[in-house]
Amino acid sequence: MGLDLKGLITKEKTTLESFASKVIAIDAYNTIYQFLSIIRGPDGMLLSDSQGRVTSHLSGLFYRNINFLSLGIKPVYVFDGKSPTLKAAEVERRRQIKKEATIRYEKALAEGNMEDVRKYAQQTTSMQDGMVEDAKKLLGLFGIPYIQAPSEGEATAAHLTKTGLAYASASQDYDSILFGAKKLVRNFTNSGRRKLPSRNTYIEIEPEIIDTSKVLSDLGVTPEQLVDIGILIGTDFNPDGFERIGPKTALKMIKEHGRLEDVPQIQDKLVSIPYDEIRKIFLNPQVAEVSEIKFGEPDYIGIVKYLSDERSFSRDRAESSLNRLQKSTIKRSHTLEQWFT
DNA sequence: CCCGCACA
DNA sequence: TGTGCGGGG
Numbered sequence: 001m002g003l004d005l006k007g008l009i010t011k012e013k014t015t016l017e018s019f020a021s022k023v024i025a026i027d028a029y030n031t032i033y034q035f036l037s038i039i040r041g042p043d044g045m046l047l048s049d050s051q052g053r054v055t056s057h058l059s060g061l062f063y064r065n066i067n068f069l070s071l072g073i074k075p076v077y078v079f080d081g082k083s084p085t086l087k088a089a090e091v092e093r094r095r096q097i098k099k100e101a102t103i104r105y106e107k108a109l110a111e112g113n114m115e116d117v118r119k120y121a122q123q124t125t126s127m128q129d130g131m132v133e134d135a136k137k138l139l140g141l142f143g144i145p146y147i148q149a150p151s152e153g154e155a156t157a158a159h160l161t162k163t164g165l166a167y168a169s170a171s172q173d174y175d176s177i178l179f180g181a182k183k184l185v186r187n188f189t190n191s192g193r194r195k196l197p198s199r200n201t202y203i204e205i206e207p208e209i210i211d212t213s214k215v216l217s218d219l220g221v222t223p224e225q226l227v228d229i230g231i232l233i234g235t236d237f238n239p240d241g242f243e244r245i246g247p248k249t250a251l252k253m254i255k256e257h258g259r260l261e262d263v264p265q266i267q268d269k270l271v272s273i274p275y276d277e278i279r280k281i282f283l284n285p286q287v288a289e290v291s292e293i294k295f296g297e298p299d300y301i302g303i304v305k306y307l308s309d310e311r312s313f314s315r316d317r318a319e320s321s322l323n324r325l326q327k328s329t330i331k332r333s334h335t336l337e338q339w340f341t
Numbered sequence: 342c343c344c345g346c347a348c349a
Numbered sequence: 350t351g352t353g354c355g356g357g358g
Binding site: 039042047048049050053054056193312313314317 | 354
């Protein structure tokens with residue numbers, strides 16, 4: 001579920017174009033997961049190669065990175081390491097949801113209800129062995145750097161924004177704010193209308209940027225207090241939160257009493273929650289120490305070979321998309337030249 | 342997610 | 350030129 005900070009945070013609409021020449025630390029797991037849930041055939045099945053290996057994540061990464069690079073955006077992907085032990089309950093909760101979705105999926109399939117088939121197929125989405133390696137291989141061929149985080153990827157992504165190596169962290173989850181990312185970008189993709197799964201309605205998806213220091217000053221709280229607010233609402237490390245406490249109440253309590261230990265209404269429940277450990281996860285996380293981030297040139301031939309020879313992509317399609325990228329980078333270098341001549 | 346096509 | 354839809358892998 002993630003952290004429900006919506007309602008407390010002030011966000012601004014933005015565009016992908018405004019991130020030209022900026023380094024953006026992208027939550028790789030979050031991105032791949034989204035591709036796996038969205039990129040599916042009409043029957044709800046994942047795309048796969050001739051050997052039956054899933055390719056939806058590769059398709060998503062291929063097109064999205066072409067987009068980023070065409071616009072001059074400098075993506076760096078951050079991969080999750082080992083989850084903190086405290087996340088076990090949340091991981092188990094998600095596993096259970098997938099298990100139930102699998103049952104519903106099979107039922108819908110038997111009934112021939114294709115709308116439900118798609119919906120439940122999406123909910124069964126899970127990361128399989130090899131997908132991370134696939135993603136790293138493709139990123140490597142693109143010359144796009146990636147970082148292996150020791151623990152939560154969002155913590156390392158946030159750290160990169162603090163050290164100035166990245167301008168912002170891109171993820172759908174609000175956790176990045178608690179990890180102290182200077183800026184968080186949500187919907188870091190081209191804006192446009194998206195069809196909602198299982199509904200015949202469309203929504204407009206637009207990139208939005210959240211400035212953490214603005215969030216803190218607007219709310220009038222410290223980073224430590226924002227973490228306490230998160231714990232009251234419920235984080236991945238205490239997913240149930242506190243009964244009948246949502247974002248509004250949580251803010252009010254912390255503003256009034258300062259910290260969890262001093263909120264009288266919650267003391268009974270608080271003793272059963274390892275709040276101090278959760279605070280440490282957000283405020284003093286394990287992160288990858290990175291001194292520089294190196295970007296390379298795309299290996300166009302290598303990308304086509306990998307995707308078409310090994311992963312059953314259409315050679316023509318891959319080549320024409322890469323041609324677009326090549327043209328746009330040439331165009332950009334010309335416009336840059338004009339600045340210097 | 343993306344493309345390509347049919348069709349207004 | 351824009352939009353909806355089917356298929357991609």
